[in-house]
Amino acid sequence: MTELNKLTLAEARDALRKGDVTSVELTEACLTAIDGADALNAFVHKTPELALERAKAADERLKAGDAPAMCGLPIGMKDLYCTKGVASQAASGILEGFVPEYESTVSQKLQDAGAVMLGKLNMDEFAMGSSNETSVYGDSVNPWKIDDRKLTPGGSSGGSAAAVAADLCLAATGTDTGGSIRQPAAFTGTVGIKPTYGRCSRWGIIAYASSLDQAGPMTKTVRDAAIMLEAMAGHDMKDSTSADLPVPNFEAMLTGDIRGKVIGIPKEYRPEGMSEEIKTLWDEGAAMLKAAGAEIREISLPHTKYALPAYYVIAPAEASSNLARYDGVRYGHRAKLSAGDGINEMYEKTRAEGFGDEVKRRIMVGTYVLSAGFYDAYYNKARKVRTLIKRDFEDAFAAGVDAILAPATPTSAFGLGEMKSADPVEMYLNDVFTVTLNLAGLPGVAVPTGLDSKGLPLGLQLIGRPFEEGDLLNTAYALEQAAGFVSKPAKWW
Template sequence: MTDLNKLGLAEARDLLRKGETTSVELTQSCLTAIDAAGALNAFVHKTPELAMERAKAADERLKGDDAPAMCGLPIGIKDLFCTKGVDSQAGSRILEGFKPEYESTVSQNLIDNGAVMLGKLNMDEFAMGSSNETSVYGNAVSPWRRDNDDAELTPGGSSGGSASAVAADLCLAATGTDTGGSIRQPAAFTGTVGIKPTYGRCSRWGVVAFASSLDQAGPMTKSVRDAAIMLEAMCGHDAKDSTSADLAVPNFEAMLTGDIKGKKIGIPKEYRMDGMPGEIETLWADGTAMLKDAGAEIVDISLPHTKYALPAYYVIAPAEASSNLARYDGVRYGHRATLEAGDGITEMYEKTRAEGFGHEVQRRVMIGTYVLSAGFYDAYYNRARRVRTLIKKDFEDVFAAGVDAILTPATPSAAFGLGEMTDADPVQMYLNDVFTVTVNLAGLPGISVPAGLDAQGLPLGLQLIGKPWEEGDLLNTAYALEAAAGFVAKPRKWW
């Protein structure tokens, strides 16, 4: 069988079970596709020898009756996850040469489930960005192009390499992380599915920290069913992460019935933003109609503190980043600046951090240090934390009133061109997160489902927000939306 790399997780799993293909064949197909896709700059650390070794082991395991669902399936791992003996740089120069002696819990869970790692994927430096333009490896490029236009487009960020690789069929699925939309926004930009689970559902241990109270790992896949399969493999309680929830992980795939009759879907009026493109409005209205046709009850809801979400996020996230990134000083591991005669420890710290961190990371560290400093802590950081509590309560009130899920746009536009959002006004870039940050601030699960194309032939996504710990129910609603939308478009191959 040719083009095995174009399969999804569920299809490939079923073929493996029937003995119609092998993990070695699947893995080789993906490795060939990766080698031919240098123009996308999605994979930044390739691990072909390790991949083939794990594929052979998976094929042996598949001969038994107890092989788990992910056994033998080739995937990509975002560069934010520490992987034993493999470069784990978080897209930053400051972690150059860092090869951890340990495996992150999420990637270990996937290994234990038999998944095959093809390599590490490009990302915005320390997951700070919405376009994958802040990476030390250079830009990740979307496989999508506008009709009659060869301009390179962003695959979104920070999980841009993951989104690009999945959309271009370089791997069957990939891991991502989401601090303010970094799974859902790239998924929407590339016509893929991305779910951010409830905060605490996936362990953060071994994932390079950006903003510890917001970061959460999740899968990026070709379908909702694939997301359910991979999420189950990634989740689980971890004693090494104090924020990890000690809850049983359900069989998410078994919950995909597509039956959403009687479910209440909330439509928040605050998400109707000024200047929102008509195409996004239409897509949202179409998605609402699809869920209604599937038997759901549509109700208008209010999330009154939504307008404060973006400013609150851009106080809290940089504050936590400033604290988390203080450890990168050139002393123990990673990049260390060359010193001149007479330089002391202070100069070493200054030069190392100036050379090692890119501009966006430097900007956020400085903002974070400022809002945590004496005299500003109460005015900014504490106020933002109080706003966060109000945003969380908005959602709690809506769910308490009987709403099962909330439907919103995933992004305010389709993918934009690389270099189109200049460094001159970072706020324009930050506005990309307007529909996604509330979910992280409230710790809720959210999923982006591809639902249509814009006038230039680019994918657009819809976001569903669910109740805490009810990813299974959320995935089922997304499954019904996916079936109704019938999105099957793929990028035309140019790379």
């Protein structure tokens, strides 16, 4: 059998069921790979003892015949998920030393399904970033390499993407607030799905922007994404935004038959500065879906150009409110105080020391747009734009469109440090194709579809109707089959 850490979830599940391999063997293979991959800085809190304990328990369940699809499969957990007894820092200095006494709903669901957590994964601080360069643990590195540079794995779920692409784990959890699952997936040649808002519980996931955040899987294949999403999804009484809807068997819906489906191509998704290779890939992706029997139709999403500014008002506004709880009083970092310092000085010094520059920037922007003189001018206007963006998608789906095909990123992965210019807006432009879905609450999946001229992976994203992830994954499966992407990064780490 191939190196065990290189198996997909589906392959490993089938091998476990047949008795060809044990969960302990799979877990040990991944732990060995993790220990040899410190250069990628993907795993930031390793939990080998816990992983082997859960692997042994999974093997017992498998022997007893009581084994859900995820039982015994080793995965990585983004550091944004609270995990009982394991450090959960959101890659921020302000949560240094925070070890939760509770488990997030999604990580608990995966644990209940028998999945084996290998450790916590690197990310942008509080999920704020598109390149994994704002982490207190340092940059995570893309396993793809074409020259002397270290490339970004994307963000904020950069550690998750790097770990899956480098076969350090069979799959990983991510979160997506403005593209933080789909952009890293596209940069690393992996699959990432952001489910419909409310499909997965947000309880126990450290909040960035509560009306935009959504948990989702990052995997090696579309089939794996279907398997893992089913285990993660479901209604949760502890999350008032969680949808009380049944979770279908997503894997069973992967037929690859998309004959008669209408795929929309939004004309507004061709901004200036977009790489010619991305344009070509997009055209090729549309041709693949047409060849599979789908109808390709140009559509208009007229308010797309306002999505990025609206997002960068709403997300920081919610962040400034959510991050107000980190003050050094109850948990996490507390600054050393001088004689005569009072409560205000403690707040100021703790937050100045604990938060990184990007997080401070977004808190200040958010506080500004929510302030008395600017609330209507910025925040309320952005909320109205959000409604218009949502209506654009509703109109397209009402006109018979089943899914929308678009690029996932404007470029392939760039070098670490290359986008750290004086203008942070340059980095924000990386989210130009992804933020619309979060504003509208829609599901989206990034699928690797080719390599650029330098040999780096490129991905396309498919956007689906609300709560129709099964249908969306089936279209993604058809695209994956047609593209036949099998490239892997050459091992250098």
